Amino acid sequence: MNAAEHILNTPDAPSKARGMAKVDSTTNSAAAHKAADAVGIIREWGKVYTLTATECCCCGIPLRDAMSVTRGIGPVCSKKHYEIDFDITNEMVEDALGMLHASGLEKPVKLAAKALKTKPRDLCNVLVWWASAHLDQVDVVLACAEIMSALGFDSLGDRLRERNTNVIITKTDDDSGDFIIRCRAKIGVRRYMRRVKEATSVAREGRFKYGWRFPASRKELVWAILGEDFGHQWATVPALQGKSSQVVKIPATSYYNIRQAFTKAYPPAKPAAPAQPLIVRMGDPGWLEIHTPHRNFGFVAEFKASVNYKHRTWNRDKVCWTVEARFEAKTRELVAKHFNGRK
Ligand SMILES: [Zn+2]
Numbered sequence: 001m002n003a004a005e006h007i008l009n010t011p012d013a014p015s016k017a018r019g020m021a022k023v024d025s026t027t028n029s030a031a032a033h034k035a036a037d038a039v040g041i042i043r044e045w046g047k048v049y050t051l052t053a054t055e056c057c058c059c060g061i062p063l064r065d066a067m068s069v070t071r072g073i074g075p076v077c078s079k080k081h082y083e084i085d086f087d088i089t090n091e092m093v094e095d096a097l098g099m100l101h102a103s104g105l106e107k108p109v110k111l112a113a114k115a116l117k118t119k120p121r122d123l124c125n126v127l128v129w130w131a132s133a134h135l136d137q138v139d140v141v142l143a144c145a146e147i148m149s150a151l152g153f154d155s156l157g158d159r160l161r162e163r164n165t166n167v168i169i170t171k172t173d174d175d176s177g178d179f180i181i182r183c184r185a186k187i188g189v190r191r192y193m194r195r196v197k198e199a200t201s202v203a204r205e206g207r208f209k210y211g212w213r214f215p216a217s218r219k220e221l222v223w224a225i226l227g228e229d230f231g232h233q234w235a236t237v238p239a240l241q242g243k244s245s246q247v248v249k250i251p252a253t254s255y256y257n258i259r260q261a262f263t264k265a266y267p268p269a270k271p272a273a274p275a276q277p278l279i280v281r282m283g284d285p286g287w288l289e290i291h292t293p294h295r296n297f298g299f300v301a302e303f304k305a306s307v308n309y310k311h312r313t314w315n316r317d318k319v320c321w322t323v324e325a326r327f328e329a330k331t332r333e334l335v336a337k338h339f340n341g342r343k
Contacts, residue, residue, distance in 0.1 A: 057132035057141075058159045071125065072132025081156035088120040088152050096123070096150035103143040105130070120151050131160060138164045138234060142247050154244040158236075161247050162206070167226055167235035170245075172213065179238075181222060182211040186229035192258060196221060197266070224261035227253030270319055277339040279332060281325065288328060290321040292339060299338035306330050 055062055056074035058081065063069050071078070100113050109130050116123040131144040141164045149157030162168050167183040180202055183189060193199055193212050199222075202211040214222055226235070231252025239246045253261075271291075278291040292299070303312070303321065307330070312323040323331055 055135075057128060057135060058156070058163065060163070072129050077159070081153060081159060082124075084152060086152060092150060092152055093117060093120050093123075096120070096147045099150050100147050103147070105140065105143050124148055124151055124153055124156070128156070142234060146247070149244040158245045161236045161245050165234045165236045165247060167230050167233070167250065168206075168208070169235060169237045171238050177216045178213050179216065179219065179222075180211060180213050181226075182206060182208040183226070183230065185209050188229045189225060192225040192228075193222075195262065196225075218265060221261045221265045223250070224253050224258050226250050228255070228258060268317065270317075273319070277335045279328075279335065281328075282322075286325045287322050288325055288331060289315070289318065290323065290331060290335065291319070292335070296338050299334055302338070303331070303334050306334070 054069075056068070056077050057072050058077035059074065061074050061076075063072075063074055065075070068074050068078075073082075097113060097117065100110060109126065112126045113123055116126065127144040127148055131141045134140040141160055145157040145160035145164075148160070167181065169179055169181045172178045172180055182202075182205070185208075190210060193201075196212075196214060196218055198218055199212045199214040202213050205211065227250055230250045233250055234247050235250050236245045236247055273293050274291050275293055277293065278289075280289040280291070281287075282289055303323075307323055307327050311327060312321060314320075315322050
């Protein structure tokens with residue numbers, strides 16, 4: 001199968017996607033194949049994928065002029081995100097092509113990219129184009145955004161990511177290390193975020209009504225909270241390095257995961273150690289709780305030696321040993337020996 005056939009045999013992209021229409025023209029496939037130069041490829045490509053975008057892929061405003069319609073991006077966004085003040089290095093292009101190759105994007109994009117190796121800006125055009133033709137396929141748009149970022153179009157990539165995720169996490173502008181999370185309204189998230197003591201709500205910005213600021217130390221907890229309402233969905237998060245954002249899938253969590261995360265974040269206060277050793281009988285026939293004023297290795301060693309592990313446990317929450325009641329005599333003897341002076 002040659003390149004042109006690949007292009008023409010591509011299954012129909014979603015033609016109903018938000019007012020997009022993709023029309024397969026009757027272009028001679030040989031023409032596309034012969035177009036060796038980048039411009040030729042783009043031109044042929046344009047014939048095959050005639051896009052009539054009705055809204056900007058970045059901000060969603062209706063597109064009016066013919067130029068914007070064919071490009072899939074409005075003039076304002078184009079000016080804002082396309083004007084770059086740096087050179088696109090070969091390394092960046094190689095990175096982008098590698099990502100593109102590994103991505104799940106369809107063959108026509110990959111073929112066009114190969115031909116546009118020396119024209120990264122045109123390559124980005126193709127990606128914008130492709131993204132706006134597939135606005136209803138989040139995975140496709142996000143894959144395009146990732147490659148745009150690799151080419152250096154960070155703000156364009158960020159914009160597409162933010163527009164196509166239900167959760168956006170950003171770093172604050174100051175150097176507090178805090179984060180800001182914005183997301184679609186969900187009762188669960190709101191209820192749990194109220195219980196994150198360090199979180200404060202922030203004013204509305206962008207398309208989401210709710211937002212909170214929280215310190216980095218509560219990242220794990222917030223992530224767990226998001227998992228209940230937004231599990232398996234995409235979130236835009238700050239990239240580990242560089243200035244662009246990245247997209248990650250939120251793992252699903254349950255009520256129990258969230259409860260665990262809260263307990264980890266806010267451990268229940270440990271009971272104060274008693275001044276004197278205290279042996280409390282619980283239940284019937286029951287067990288004993290042994291509270292001691294301090295740790296005593298001699299006691300622990302002897303206690304472990306005389307009571308098999310099946311009959312005793314260390315209670316982490318109450319900071320005490322529990323032992324079956326039938327070991328009462330031996331236990332009292334050991335406590336007296338180690339804590340109340342020699343017997
Ligand atoms: Zn726009």
